[in-house]
Amino acid sequence: MSDKGSYVVGVDVGGTNTDSVLLDVSKTGAAAVISSHKAATTSNVTLSVRETLKVLLAQSPVDRKQVSALAIGTTHFINALIERDSSRVEKVAVLRLASYNFSAGTPPFVDWPPALEAIIHGYSAIIPGGCNIDGKLIADIDAAAVRAQAKIIKARGLKTVVIVGIGAPTDHHYHQEQRVRDILGGVFRNDDVNIICSRDVAGNGLLARENASILNASILNFARRAVRSFMAAMSQVGLQCPLYLTSNTGHLLTFSEAMQFPIRIFSSGATNSIRGAAFLLGSEIGQSGCVVVDIGGTTTDVGYLLQNGYPRLAKSYTDLAGVKVNLEMPSVESVGLGGGSIVRIVHVNSPGEQEQLRIGPASVGHDLQTKALCFGGDELTTTDIVVAAGDVSLGTQPVELSQTTISSAKAKMKQTLEAYIDRSKSSPDPCTVILVGGGSILCPRELNGVEKIVLPEHAGVANAIGAAMAKISGSAELIIQGSDIPAGIAKVKSQAIQNAVRKGGDPSAVTILNEEVVGVPYAPNQTQIKVEVAMAANHDKVRDDMSRIAYMDLSEGDNELFEETKTHTAPNGELSTAEHIDIRTYRPQVTENGLWILSELDLRFLSIGCYILGVGGGGSPYAVYLQLKQLLSEGETITIMSCDDLKDDDHIPTIAGVGSPAVSIERPGGNGIIHAVKMLSKELNIEFTQLMTAEIGGGNGLQPLICGSSKYYNLPTVDGDLMGRAYPAFENVSTYVLSNSINALLPVTLCSGTGQKVLVPANQTDEKAPGIMIRDACVGMGSACGAAGVPLTGKQMRTMGIPNTHSLAWRLGRVVCLAQQLASLSTLPEALIEECGGDRTARRLFQGKIRHVESALTTTAHSLGKVTIESLSEGEMESGVDKAGDWTEIVIPFMNENLAVIGKNDQGKEMVLATVPDLIFLLDVSTGENIGVQEYRYGLKVTVMIMAPHPVWTTKRGLEVGGPSAFNLPYEYESTLEYTKPRSVIEEFRPGGHG
Incomplete structure (x- = not known):
């Protein structure tokens, strides 16, 4: 037998089964598995955990006192949100630190499903504060304002508060979120209120970080009850060791961390399977990694296993319960194919027609042993297919099917697996596939694009193995000034190790998982460094922490912990008004005098179309689209007018947002453009009559609609721009082409929205100088600002501008939305x-x-x-x-x-x-x-x-x-395409027009 302390129990609660394993972590691979058990998952997952532990430990030769830790992976917390369960999800108050009205156009909950918002949104406010991504102060916090908000929150009886500061992840000097937390703590001293800082939950990206923090906060009390019930289950089966829960990234969270950050557990199941596969395969992973295919009772999850033994993470935002968040999550493709997937034979019209089959997503995975044909049931499942084919011997009854049905079903399953493996690969080269999960019998022995398929011993409980062998992690990031990058890396690495030790890690053996060193856009002397480390858990330290928790003395009679009531809120209002409209019959609102009054659906069309016209660049219009939707919800009006209706002496400034996308996602909205327009008007002593965008492509195509709304200047946006697309440089505009002078684009005003202003004057002698001045000013304003350029007259716009580009964007977006609505994307x-x-x-x-x-x-x-x-x-x-x-x-x-x-x-x-x-x-x-x-x-x-x-x-x-x-491309431009002027939406739908 191994020394005391080398045994760890891993449990993974899946949708169909709850798996458990006892692992000797002093060994590697299959030899480490002492015993395992697979049980059906019940509606109350705590009961599933308790029962699987009873069986596992009963059949194990290891004394329970020798078990040094229990690690659990569960979908329990995410299910509470998906099910809209108001008995487990609570209302939250949100305080956003965003001075000078930054982000006011996209308030908390702006992009949430209405039904979920109704359950969670208790109160929200925007108060002074915020930092730029380089750590420089935007504005200091106002202690009096914080205390005033605390009184409002207290009066409403809310017990959970989220603090979200602009630039919080890089606020290493002012610590604004923590200071606000301390002020609130003084007001709520005896009220047992949860206070969460967003920087502790997620990284850059204000709205997505805020969303993650709110979701996390809404289930804090439920998570504490759940963890307490897991502790009670441990007590009842005789385990007296530390409890951990496994995270989305494949690491251990101590019981206290799990109760504080339950959102980090949401997608732990898929990660556990990948980590378990890595443990079972060992050194066979190879330099380039491999693909892990986890076939369960209901679904198949396919993810990529990196050479370091961890899953590849998703690089973009993740959708959780319909809410966009920026958490580190495994990049996993899921499909409704499992051992319990129901096989339907689609009706054929003639005897010669080939039989068609539909597999899943409906499943009897929970009841496979009573409903599948091979167990005497009446549902044809994928398991029955492989039994009938003679691939496996399973069940209590023979299954007789036609060879056509067997061949068709197996071909369809093979094609599905090949497609999802291909989507998960890192290159087109043939890959190694590690097959895990109880439904691995569905996978054929050979797959196209796959070099070899490995089915390790104990593959059926790889998810529980992944939980058992997980480690503690720590990370840190910092933006440094100057060129001493090695010193910066050392400093960040040291902080990451300290963070892991503080969470219960043993620093005697540290593994560097990730080290990122990237330049900060628009700031040549700044470097962003991020380091992540992993280390084994110090179980003795965690045990000491647990012993200090009063409620660890749990008796077997505490049945209340195993009772679970659910109150499901009906998903009324999940769809916005725009999503209920039949696009085929929709007509935009255009007045007799040619004013196009935009609706939410118009904004959706424009957003999609502007991104297409961004031709790969321009930045996503999503944040601007949200801001415009919010304006409409507040009763504001947003309008567009035709170039043909302009008067010769109209004055139309061109406006745009300038700067790094990294800043725009952390500092969305703001009044920079609005201030830039005001500054230009004052500088030129001109009252503007309309607004227009410099580029229709990407987010800038929508920017003048905000500035011109009835909330601000109440001016229509001209249906047109100066590019007809997106271009990367200041001078890539039609007015520069036609005038052959950079001064035709000047003056330009630049405003930060925090009081910083820069004028780029006309009469420049150096054609490159204005671009350099704009870039330098942008850096000084936190790498993002609003810009307003020299106004065109109505006559100039008609002769030098590119007309009807908003109409074109609208039409492109409408075509895409109609194809989505009618499921006709192939055409x-x-x-x-x-x-x-x-x-x-x-x-x-x-x-x-x-x-x-x-x-x-x-x-x-x-x-x-x-x-x-x-x-x-x-x-x-x-x-x-x-x-x-x-x-x-x-x-x-x-x-x-x-x-x-x-x-x-x-x-x-x-x-x-x-x-x-x-x-x-x-x-x-x-x-x-x-x-x-x-x-x-x-x-x-x-x-x-x-x-x-x-x-x-x-x-x-x-x-x-x-x-x-x-x-600098060595090509000559040759094209057989011919430009067609876009049809004006205004002219088509104006009363008496040609609509």
Whole structure:
């Protein structure tokens, strides 16, 4: 026998089964497994945990006193939110530290499902405070304002408060969230109120961090009851060891940390399976990692196992219960295929027609042993298929099926697994698959794109093994000034180790899991460093902490802990008003005098269309879209007018947001643009009559709609811009092309929204000087600001501007939304082409799968790189889509925006298929929506489309400013596309028009 203290019990509560394992952690691989047990999951998961522990320990030769720790992975907490259970989810008060009205346009809960918001939103307010991402102060906190808010919260009887400060993750000097917490604590001294700081929950991205913090806060008290019930279950089965819960990233959370941050446990199940697979496979993982396929009773989860034994994490935001959060979560693809998946034979119309089968997502995984045919039931399941095929011997009854049914079902399961494995791979090369889970019998012995399939011993309880062998983690991040990066890394590493030790880690053996060193956009002398470490748990220290908790003395009679009542709130109002509308019959509101009054659905169309016109860049319009939706909900009016209705002497400034996307997600909204317009008006002594955007592509396409709303200037936005797309540079505008002078773009005013203002005057002698001045001013304002440029007259806009681009964005967005509503995404490219004016104006070049992405951030904050897209096999092609010519792959270089399309065939022949100024955009095949360069990743299926630019860009001067040579591409611009002026929404739907 091994020494006392080397035994750990792992439990994973899945949707179908609750698995448990006793592991000797002094050994590795299958030899470490002493015993295991698999039991059905009950509606009260605590009972499942207690029962599986009873059986596991009863059949084990190890004395229970020798067990040094229990680690549990559970979906219990996320289920409370998904089920909208108001008995387990509580109301929360939110205080956002965001001085000078930063983010006021996107208040707390702005992007929440209405039904969930109704359960959780107790109170929210925005009060002074906030820091920039470089740590510099925006404004100090106001202690009196904090105390005033505390009185309001107290009067409302709320017991949980979330504090969210702009820039909180990089606030290492002012500690604003902690100071506010201390002030609140003084007011709530005897009231037993939970106070949560957002920086303790998640990282950069204000709204997503705030959302994660609110979700976490809403289930704090429930989590404490749940952890207490787990402790009671331990006591009843005779375990007297520390309790841990496993996290989304594959680490241990002490019982106290789990009660404080239950959101970190939401997706631990998939991670446990991947970590367990790594433990069982050991050194066979290889340098490039492998794919783990976990087939359960109801679903299959597919994720990528990195060489370090941890899962690859998702790089983008994650949706939890319909709410967007920025937590570190495993990148896992899930599909409704499991051992209990129901197989339906679809009716065929004629004897010669091939039999069609539908597998899942309906499942009898919970009741497989009573409902499957092989157990005497009456449901045909996937398990019955492999039993009938003779692949396994299982059940109590023989299963007789036609060979056609068996072959069709097995082929469909094989195709499904191959598709999801391919989406999870890190390269197109054949990979190793580790097969785990109780439903592994469904997987064939050979799969396309897979070099070998490994089924380890004890694979059926890999999730519980993953829980048992998990470690304590710690992380830290810091932005440093200057060039001494090694010293900065050492400092951050030391802090990460301290953080892990504070949570119960043993520093005698530290593993560095991740070390990131990246430059801060727009700030050449600043570097952001992040380090994550892992270490074994110090069980003795954690045991001492637990012994100090009064409620550890739990008697067997405490049955209240095992009683669970649920109050499900009906999901009324889950959909917004816009999502209930039949898009086919929708008509926008246009007045007789040509004023287009925008609705929420119009904003949705515009948001999707502007992102398409961003041609890979421009930034996502999502945050601006939320701000506009909020304005409508407050009763404000937002309008657009046609270029044709402008008067010759109208004065129309061009406006835009300038700066780093990293800042915009941490500091959304704000009044920078509004102040810039005011400053320009005062500087020129001109009253503006309308507003317009410099670029229609991306978030800037929507920016003037905020500024022009009835809440601010109450001016219509002109239906048009100066690019017809997105471009990366200040001078990439039609007015510069047509005037041949940088002074045609000046003056420009820049405002931070916090009182900082900069004027870039006219009469510049150096054509490059204004761009440098704008960039330097932007850095000084926290790497983001609002800008307003020299106004055009109505006559100039008609002669120098690009008209009807908001109409074009609206039409593109409408086509995408209609395809989503009608489930007709396979024909979306053709519908977009028709909307643009036919195949002389727009074309589909290619449909394929992203194979490789190269990307780097330049010192000017431009994303520079290229993406390689390979053609799909015939089986991967969408229905009705032909293979795109003879090209086996295409390469698209980008600099913020997509710059060219180069086709390649099997013989090595290359051809330039398109270049700027053509609009080159990639659509996600699964959603139909645009993909920005920051979202390019391996395995994503995309449709590559091109569209003709406005004729200003195809002139000699236009090509010099915005063609291939402007981006150092060695290509000549050649195109057979012909520009078609977009149809005006205003003219089509104006009363008496041609709608």
